[in-house]
Amino acid sequence: MEKTIYNSLIQIISKVQGLDINPAEDRLIEIEMPRQETFGDLSTPVAMTLSKRLKKQPRKIAEEIVELIDSKDIYEKIEIAGPGFINFTFSRQFLSKKLSELLISGQDYVKEDVGHNKKIQIEFVSANPTGPLHLGHGRGAALGGSLSNLLRETGYHVVNEYYINDAGRQVKLLGLSVYARYRQMSDAAYPFPEDGYRGDYISDLAKEFVEISSKDHIDSLTEDDLVSEITDFSYKKMLNEIEADLEAFGVVFDVWQSEKELFKGNSTSEVQRAINDLKDRNYIYEQDGALWFRSTEFGDDKDRVIVKNDGEYTYFASDIAYHRYKIEQKYDELINIWGADHHGYIPRINSVIEALGYPKDHLKVLLVQMVTLLRAGTPVQMSKRSGEFITLREVIDEIGADTTRFLFLTRRPDSQLEVDIEVAKAQSQENPVYYVQYAHARINSIFEKAKETGAVDLGADADSGTGLYAVKLPDFNPDLFNDEEMRLIKKLLTYPMVLKNAALAHEPHRITFYVQELAGMFHPYYHRNRVVSEDRALTATRLNLCKAVQIILRHGLKILGVNAPDRM
């Protein structure tokens, strides 16, 4: 729909007198969905944009443009309105033709090639493997998972990556905490590390370790070896749990990159090679016995230490190596999704990208704001150390993965989110996710009915339980569509535009809103119009529309990572 207008405008504007520009450049031609129906189906403010350059009145320019549009059969009318908008209203024939295309190509109809197969890596969650994922991680997971679905559907080659902080102090602390719990099993007075992890899962890990290890084996180890074995066991166990939780949440990673790996090989390690690289580029110097990275060169507040005066690498050192490693994989674009509490880290990581010779925007950091957790109105303290936190798993079990994902994706990532567990549970009957899913299921049920009456033949070799997706539809007669149905069709045909814009903006939540709007049009339609009736031609026509709605709903939900059930 959008493309039809865009292409004709491109042609026309290049013919407009006195214009010395390429209309394809500068996003000169914008096409938007007007908020009022009286303003047509799509509209463009391009005449107003051009008025500056042409020094002519917008309405005059609009008139010239409209004059030159020749494909009158596509539009029912083209109007100039307000300060100079050109409003397009499509013809019934054109819209019906587009509807047929949608029905014929199904899910493929929406394939918008925005990405042109660009390689893009998204790193997200990357929580320390020192405990279960909490709800905040869930928000990052929901965004990352859906963004990667969105970009894949719009022609990008996407790799999802999880960076495992398995080398630093936190993992050591995990090991020491579990070790202390192990010792306490026989000696209750054994001291617990001061900033150790205090959650119940620590004791569970200790117990499990004892269960799988023979006593002889444990006794044969020195204390240091035992600690390191426990550490290894513990973080791997946590990592498995994290992976399982993410899978239950519908998020799958292509690559699990270990930080430890970056240190392998000493002088030839990724970390060392990254430091050497920066040294060669003159961004490294020594001071006070430490090694510094000159990040102020690129706008950071202060230079950053990468090797401390005790010879230990900082966390930042492996981060430099990791990002250099990413760059070497020849991605066209890198995306990191971080919790907002890490935002202070952005300038220094951008400095790394620039120091390595890449433009700053080669890496985009998307921040996910904090999730404040409430239980019946009172905040739940979240602290891994004290062990007081609500896990993602717990929330999935209580309110379901679909609801949780949908909830996260109905907010812009950069606004803080309050989740009241009790409210989320209590509202489960009125939750917007069910509203959308129900529309999908309801359409299925209409087709079941149609099958009973013999109006349609549900194929047996289907890709879904009921066979709806293999159904052979009877022909429809576009003249039978009423106004409400035409509105629904127009809404369906704007979906590719929404998808494209969401992909460009990296904003999956736009799909959430679209899908709610579509369901919000379908339910009332259903109540006012009987689909399956005595009238064969009308039934056929309406079934086609229902299927189109379902195709789009299913596609949208797929991007969000939410199930599209056949029955509820």
Next chain:
RNA sequence: GCCCCCUUAGCUCAGUCGGAUAGAGCACAGGUUUCCUAAACCUGGGGCCAGAGGUUCGAAUCCUCUAGGGGGCACCA
């Protein structure tokens, strides 16, 4: 002290890289089932877009300041 994000209806939030008269859902009040699923539908009231300036044909949107909320400013991770 410095930096980042947020502030839109009673509540939770949208608002398309500046566009036409600012929108949903929830909540609240009332109504709908001999009919393809009532997890649905219909009707109704609701707004100084935090405040003040500025930029321009046009500002909830961009800039400056102020107020409130959250977060960050390590040779920690």
